[in-house]
Amino acid sequence: MGIGSDMYRQQIMDHYKNPRNHGRLESPTFTHTGENPSCGDTITMDVQLADDGETIERVAFSGDGCAISQASASMLTQRLPGTTLSELEAMDTDDITEMLGVDISPMRIKCAVLARQVAQDGAKIHDGEIEIEQTKTEDGDD
Amino acid sequence: MRVQESYPVDVDAIRADFPILQRKVGGDISTPGEHDDDDTPLVYLDNAATSHTPEQVVDAIIDYYHGYNSNVHRGIHHLSQEASVAYENAHDRVAEFIGASGGREEVVFTKNTTESMNLVAYAWGLDELGPGDSVVMTEMEHHASLVTWQQIAKKTGAEVRYIRVDDDGRLDMEHAKELIDDSTKMVSVVHVSNTLGTVNPVSELADMAHEVGAYAFVDGAQSVPTRPVDVEDIDADFFAFSGHKMCGPTGIGALYGKRDILEEMQPYLYGGEMIRSVTYEDSTWEDLPWKFEAGTPPIAQGVGFAAAVDYLDDIGMENVQAHEELLAEYAYDRLGEFDDIEIYGPPGDDRGGLVAFNLDSVHAHDLSSILNEQGVAIRAGDHCTQPLHDKLGAAASTRASFYIYNTREEVDALIDAIDAARELFA
Ligand SMILES: Cc1ncc(COP(=O)(O)O)c(C=O)c1O
Numbered sequence: 016m017g018i019g020s021d022m023y024r025q026q027i028m029d030h031y032k033n034p035r036n037h038g039r040l041e042s043p044t045f046t047h048t049g050e051n052p053s054c055g056d057t058i059t060m061d062v063q064l065a066d067d068g069e070t071i072e073r074v075a076f077s078g079d080g081c082a083i084s085q086a087s088a089s090m091l092t093q094r095l096p097g098t099t100l101s102e103l104e105a106m107d108t109d110d111i112t113e114m115l116g117v118d119i120s121p122m123r124i125k126c127a128v129l130a131r132q133v134a135q136d137g138a139k140i141h142d143g144e145i146e147i148e149q150t151k152t153e154d155g156d157d
Numbered sequence: 158m159r160v161q162e163s164y165p166v167d168v169d170a171i172r173a174d175f176p177i178l179q180r181k182v183g184g185d186i187s188t189p190g191e192h193d194d195d196d197t198p199l200v201y202l203d204n205a206a207t208s209h210t211p212e213q214v215v216d217a218i219i220d221y222y223h224g225y226n227s228n229v230h231r232g233i234h235h236l237s238q239e240a241s242v243a244y245e246n247a248h249d250r251v252a253e254f255i256g257a258s259g260g261r262e263e264v265v266f267t268k269n270t271t272e273s274m275n276l277v278a279y280a281w282g283l284d285e286l287g288p289g290d291s292v293v294m295t296e297m298e299h300h301a302s303l304v305t306w307q308q309i310a311k312k313t314g315a316e317v318r319y320i321r322v323d324d325d326g327r328l329d330m331e332h333a334k335e336l337i338d339d340s341t342k343m344v345s346v347v348h349v350s351n352t353l354g355t356v357n358p359v360s361e362l363a364d365m366a367h368e369v370g371a372y373a374f375v376d377g378a379q380s381v382p383t384r385p386v387d388v389e390d391i392d393a394d395f396f397a398f399s400g401h402k403m404c405g406p407t408g409i410g411a412l413y414g415k416r417d418i419l420e421e422m423q424p425y426l427y428g429g430e431m432i433r434s435v436t437y438e439d440s441t442w443e444d445l446p447w448k449f450e451a452g453t454p455p456i457a458q459g460v461g462f463a464a465a466v467d468y469l470d471d472i473g474m475e476n477v478q479a480h481e482e483l484l485a486e487y488a489y490d491r492l493g494e495f496d497d498i499e500i501y502g503p504p505g506d507d508r509g510g511l512v513a514f515n516l517d518s519v520h521a522h523d524l525s526s527i528l529n530e531q532g533v534a535i536r537a538g539d540h541c542t543q544p545l546h547d548k549l550g551a552a553a554s555t556r557a558s559f560y561i562y563n564t565r566e567e568v569d570a571l572i573d574a575i576d577a578a579r580e581l582f583a
Binding site: 020021022023028052053054055056080081082083120121123126 | 186522527530539543
């Protein structure tokens with residue numbers, strides 16, 4: 016099969032097997048963790064901002080879970096540096112599927128967007144907009 | 158005669174009754190019902206979630222809508238009378254199927270197993286449970302009973318207890334003896350586990366419940382579709398199951414209850430159909446089972462449910478069970494060939510027709526996505542047994558579940574698809 020797989024194209028598998036920016040930052044501006052309770056996917060995002068307090072400088076992730084959630088986090092750590100918090104805030108699901116470059120089946124969307132959600136919630140907590148311990152995606156699994 | 162030699166049921170003939178098994182999958186899912194771009198043959202191994210519906214059942218539903226669609230118990234007109242007779246008879250037919258000698262008075266039609274559970278929890282539990290009482294369940298309970306009793310216990314101050322599952326996926330019956338005591342008012346246990354495939358000794362558990370004056374509620378969602386069940390042999394006080402897992406339509410299930418217990422219970426839903434007389438001040442209730450079936454019931458689904466039971470009886474539930482066991486054992490053995498596969502639950506020759514497992518290197522959701530790309534429909538997730546998965550140390554698992562139309566070749570297709578996933582992730 017290999018090449019025949021629609022969702023598990025080379026790029027996804029590459030990021031899953033060789034995650035980029037995997038680990039923790041030494042002095043992140045903020046850190047946040049989230050999970051998909053039903054899948055057991057967990058992701059922690061460390062984000063370091065530039066001196067302007069608005070531009071994302073470095074991102075690292077750690078976590079555990081399915082290939083889609085982990086590859087998505089890995090790609091996001093490459094994508095975010097250079098963007099601003101308000102650009103992060105504006106990222107939607109389409110941006111993530113575009114970044115992944117594959118069609119994500121509806122049941123797997125929550126795996127794909129977990130990292131983005133964690134980064135966004137982390138930023139909101141940092142800005143004092145919300146107060147939560149952990150991000151939990153909706154439990155769509157039965 | 159090849160088929161009859163190799164399977165307890167005539168698989169070829171049965172498959173011909175299920176047009177959906179001929180379809181292909183893999184195309185655009187945003188246009189349900191349009192299959193032009195589908196190109197992968199379907200291997201359906203998600204029967205514990207829902208089974209498919211044979212033509213005979215669909216025909217019975219079409220006959221109802223084309224021939225005698227009408228509201229029941231309301232009209233004096235001809236159609237309403239025909240519909241009422243069919244709907245009432247469906248209760249008798251389902252009662253007979255599970256060995257309920259009280260007939261329709263002991264079988265309430267509900268939406269599904271979950272609603273049957275909630276009916277008893279609300280109609281009986283809220284009134285009868287309180288501080289100092291306990292409800293005993295098992296660690297392998299489906300959320301349908303686990304969450305329901307857990308929440309009713311919170312409302313009433315009762316305690317919930319869980320009978321331990323041992324390393325082989327069987328109930329620790331010594332622990333059951335410890336837990337079921339004078340405080341116990343309800344023992345609510347799953348008959349066949351939808352995750353482990355374990356067949357629990359429900360008759361023994363019912364005896365233990367009765368010894369302390371408690372009721373026994375058996376969740377038969379996975380047992381009634383797959384084996385002969387006699388609720389009176391089990392001596393269950395309540396028994397719940399769903400039509401959609403046994404060749405019937407969605408939207409219908411049943412609650413069996415012993416007649417004298419149901420008679421004592423207050424209604425769960427109020428409204429039309431369930432009342433005898435109403436004044437502005439008060440109301441009285443209809444006879445069983447209508448007292449528990451408020452509002453216009455699922456009439457077409459009830460008719461379809463009875464047709465499903467006819468269909469299964471024609472095959473013979475002993476044969477259904479033998480076929481299930483044959484495939485479960487075959488799947489268990491084939492999956493067992495691989496060191497990187499962990500199978501949950503008891504050995505292959507002692508389980509219902511499903512196998513849940515994990516592949517070391519591949520997350521259950523990735524595996525199911527990759528299997529899906531090859532047309533193999535299985536279930537990945539916690540299968541509504543989240544606490545059990547926590548205990549197993551797995552957030553999710555992959556489950557293949559079989560029914561009368563499945564074959565060894567389909568199990569082989571599953572194994573091949575797993576191979577492909579293993580390769581992709583290597
Ligand atoms: C053991 C068990 N109990 C209860 C249920 C709930 O059935 P339903 O969703 O039809 O209410 C299921 C199936 O999902 C099950 O497998």
